[in-house]
Amino acid sequence: MKIYKKAILPIGFEANAVACGIRKLNKLDLALFYSHAIAKASCKFTSNKILSAPIQVDKQYLKNNRDFKAIIVNSGNANCFTGNFGLRDALQVSKDLGSCLGIKKENILVASTGIIGRRLPVDKIRRAIPKLILGLSSKGIDKAKLAIMTTDTFAKEITVKLNIGRKAITLCGVAKGAGMIAPNMATMLVFILTDANILQGPLNRALDIAVDNSFNCITVDGCMSTNDSVIVLANGVAKNELIERGKNFDLFVQAIKLVSLELAKMVVKDGEGATKFIQIKVNRAKNFREAKKIALSIANSNLFKTAMYGENPNFGRIVASVGASGVEVNEKDLKIKVSPLSKKDINVDVSINRGNSSAVVYTSDLTPEYIKINARYN
Amino acid sequence: MKIYKKAILPIGFEANAVACGIRKLNKLDLALFYSHAIAKASCKFTSNKILSAPIQVDKQYLKNNRDFKAIIVNSGNANCFTGNFGLRDALQVSKDLGSCLGIKKENILVASTGIIGRRLPVDKIRRAIPKLILGLSSKGIDKAKLAIMTTDTFAKEITVKLNIGRKAITLCGVAKGAGMIAPNMATMLVFILTDANILQGPLNRALDIAVDNSFNCITVDGCMSTNDSVIVLANGVAKNELIERGKNFDLFVQAIKLVSLELAKMVVKDGEGATKFIQIKVNRAKNFREAKKIALSIANSNLFKTAMYGENPNFGRIVASVGASGVEVNEKDLKIKVSPLSKKDINVDVSINRGNSSAVVYTSDLTPEYIKINARYN
Numbered sequence: 001m002k003i004y005k006k007a008i009l010p011i012g013f014e015a016n017a018v019a020c021g022i023r024k025l026n027k028l029d030l031a032l033f034y035s036h037a038i039a040k041a042s043c044k045f046t047s048n049k050i051l052s053a054p055i056q057v058d059k060q061y062l063k064n065n066r067d068f069k070a071i072i073v074n075s076g077n078a079n080c081f082t083g084n085f086g087l088r089d090a091l092q093v094s095k096d097l098g099s100c101l102g103i104k105k106e107n108i109l110v111a112s113t114g115i116i117g118r119r120l121p122v123d124k125i126r127r128a129i130p131k132l133i134l135g136l137s138s139k140g141i142d143k144a145k146l147a148i149m150t151t152d153t154f155a156k157e158i159t160v161k162l163n164i165g166r167k168a169i170t171l172c173g174v175a176k177g178a179g180m181i182a183p184n185m186a187t188m189l190v191f192i193l194t195d196a197n198i199l200q201g202p203l204n205r206a207l208d209i210a211v212d213n214s215f216n217c218i219t220v221d222g223c224m225s226t227n228d229s230v231i232v233l234a235n236g237v238a239k240n241e242l243i244e245r246g247k248n249f250d251l252f253v254q255a256i257k258l259v260s261l262e263l264a265k266m267v268v269k270d271g272e273g274a275t276k277f278i279q280i281k282v283n284r285a286k287n288f289r290e291a292k293k294i295a296l297s298i299a300n301s302n303l304f305k306t307a308m309y310g311e312n313p314n315f316g317r318i319v320a321s322v323g324a325s326g327v328e329v330n331e332k333d334l335k336i337k338v339s340p341l342s343k344k345d346i347n348v349d350v351s352i353n354r355g356n357s358s359a360v361v362y363t364s365d366l367t368p369e370y371i372k373i374n375a376r377y378n
Numbered sequence: 379m380k381i382y383k384k385a386i387l388p389i390g391f392e393a394n395a396v397a398c399g400i401r402k403l404n405k406l407d408l409a410l411f412y413s414h415a416i417a418k419a420s421c422k423f424t425s426n427k428i429l430s431a432p433i434q435v436d437k438q439y440l441k442n443n444r445d446f447k448a449i450i451v452n453s454g455n456a457n458c459f460t461g462n463f464g465l466r467d468a469l470q471v472s473k474d475l476g477s478c479l480g481i482k483k484e485n486i487l488v489a490s491t492g493i494i495g496r497r498l499p500v501d502k503i504r505r506a507i508p509k510l511i512l513g514l515s516s517k518g519i520d521k522a523k524l525a526i527m528t529t530d531t532f533a534k535e536i537t538v539k540l541n542i543g544r545k546a547i548t549l550c551g552v553a554k555g556a557g558m559i560a561p562n563m564a565t566m567l568v569f570i571l572t573d574a575n576i577l578q579g580p581l582n583r584a585l586d587i588a589v590d591n592s593f594n595c596i597t598v599d600g601c602m603s604t605n606d607s608v609i610v611l612a613n614g615v616a617k618n619e620l621i622e623r624g625k626n627f628d629l630f631v632q633a634i635k636l637v638s639l640e641l642a643k644m645v646v647k648d649g650e651g652a653t654k655f656i657q658i659k660v661n662r663a664k665n666f667r668e669a670k671k672i673a674l675s676i677a678n679s680n681l682f683k684t685a686m687y688g689e690n691p692n693f694g695r696i697v698a699s700v701g702a703s704g705v706e707v708n709e710k711d712l713k714i715k716v717s718p719l720s721k722k723d724i725n726v727d728v729s730i731n732r733g734n735s736s737a738v739v740y741t742s743d744l745t746p747e748y749i750k751i752n753a754r755y756n
Contacts, residue, residue: 050701081697116694226698310753316494319459320604323428368746375688
């Protein structure tokens with residue numbers, strides 16, 4: 001398995017992005033990912049009860065088919081809490097793109113990120129679509145990865161290449177994160193494109209495993225977004241032996257887990273105002289679920305996060321968070337180790353002597369800069 | 379019912395505080411509340427799974443009797459996560475006080491607040507006890523209310539006087555709050571002293587009702603402490619008709635609710651670094667539980683809290699928090715009203731069209747000052 005710290009599109013994919021005017025100052029704000037061959041799609045969306053319009057549209061499209069060719073994404077507007085208008089707007093975007101690409105709107109997935117509660121400027125998007133399509137190229141991923149960013153300070157990208165039998169396959173992932181990052185995802189958009197030839201069922205299972213161990217194990221501010229989406233397109237162009245189960249499936253899982261975990265970590269590293277990258281590992285729990293519950297209870301504690309920012313070894317706050325998780329931890333069984341706080345990367349190890357399971361969660365510190373960013377963002 | 383914005387001890391109670399040296403700079407750090415007559419006690423403690431030593435001792439004492447005469451409280455050290463040593467220390471404090479007062483240690487309740495994980499300096503406390511007792515007076519409450527403070531910027535105190543039959547009774551409450559304030563209480567200590575003559579069962583029920591509608595409806599930072607305690611002593615010296623049920627019970631509930639809610643609001647107003655006092659009311663919910671769940675989801679959202687600090691009317695963050703609560707709210711039924719953000723007091727009204735229940739939660743904004751305080755506190 002070869003890992004590249006940049007986005008390299010797999011065979012059969014192209015991308016592009018333009019500044020269509022949703023955001024100010026001529027910033028890239030509209031991205032397109034396109035597969036020349038029909039691709040299978042697998043998606044994971046936020047568990048927030050209020051869903052953005054694009055997610056509602058995607059869910060509808062995914063119900064009736066799994067054949068997709070494109071993903072269109074805008075930043076600067078979440079198209080959420082916009083009612084029936086918002087739904088119509090999201091549909092319209094896929095319709096406009098479909099008619100220019102010569103495909104059905106149902107073969108397109110849509111995603112949005114940005115401010116909640118404002119109408120999506122569909123006219124601006126419609127006018128930009130021809131240019132968006134004409135500029136498609138395999139290098140266009142370098143624009144697309146920038147267009148999806150909001151308060152992100154760097155692009156999140158990774159590519160993994162591996163062999164399935166004698167054929168090389170590629171998985172390329174890009175993400176946007178920054179704020180509203182919490183378990184069960186957050187204003188986080190992730191796009192993973194692969195030329196792997198894989199059955200729908202195994203693709204879904206692989207994504208489930210990958211998300212559970214990556215995007216659902218990170219938290220920046222404990223806030224769950226209405227727009228989180230992880231979208232995978234697999235177009236089969238690599239013509240590898242069909243991935244169903246066994247060794248090939250395990251290899252694919254390993255690759256998609258790696259892509260997901262690396263992107264998830266980048267999201268945390270770029271957490272709004274973050275100065276620390278903190279790994280919290282809970283060991284000797286009864287099961288993964290309770291280990292993760294404790295790790296997240298610590299990771300979401302404002303008092304813990306400010307202590308990390310202040311390089312203040314206030315272990316009491318970790319103790320209090322462990323107890324606040326609701327897991328029946330015995331005081332005398334609780335062991336806590338924290339690596340030197342002066343470093344940027346910090347490891348917190350907690351052991352609770354209840355079993356043999358463990359979980360790892362990643363988070364950032366809480367800083368005055370986080371407040372500055374979010375007090376003014378609108 | 380007469381309300382006084384200061385602590386006035388009921389008949390038969392005295393208090394005092396001294397600087398015993400747990401905290402630096404000669405700050406008051408040891409307080410005593412004393413009842414000349416035997417008093418009934420009713421207590422509510424944190425639901426954190428890691429309990430401070432004083433709470434473990436109190437629970438043991440409360441199991442075997444309900445007759446109490448004193449509460450001794452220190453600030454500057456939480457005596458938590460201190461293992462068997464900590465338990466022995468807390469027992470020792472009650473033993474030392476008991477022998478000086480000529481009562482059993484089991485007739486004394488203990489409470490601590492401050493840093494977690496350090497041994498309580500019992501020798502300093504022992505040496506200070508005689509002075510603490512000698513200085514007891516009805517005016518001593520004005521020292522005691524200061525001694526329990528940690529990062530609090532003002533003393534939290536209230537007194538209510540009312541008639542039960544022809545007799546006047548008094549309820550006097552003092553509290554410390556500031557940080558680690560979350561539902562199911564937080565590093566919050568509350569002492570309510572009353573001369574009411576009331577049965578144990580009704581006293582417990584009245585406190586349950588009061589806490590549910592006050593201390594369990596506030597959140598500063600979502601962090602749940604290991605030391606929260608609400609302790610009520612009722613010494614019966616007012617010689618009112620015994621409160622059991624009916625009108626007298628209702629009056630007592632009304633009074634203790636008022637005392638609790640006012641203290642709870644003061645705790646939020648004095649939230650670490652707070653510049654805003656925010657009331658979140660959720661209306662038209664199916665039941666109180668789901669209304670409160672939504673209100674707390676909003677109140678604990680860092681993004682919402684920073685928006686309030688920035689006077690940024692970012693309603694999307696309220697929408698996202700409502701959805702993140704897990705309650706099945708329909709987007710089209712969700713109505714949100716926010717009062718002008720330039721004011722110090724802000725009202726957020728949310729209506730969800732699911733029923734006729736409502737809940738009110740109080741919180742503060744999240745500010746750079748909160749981070750400053752907690753990055754350095756130890």
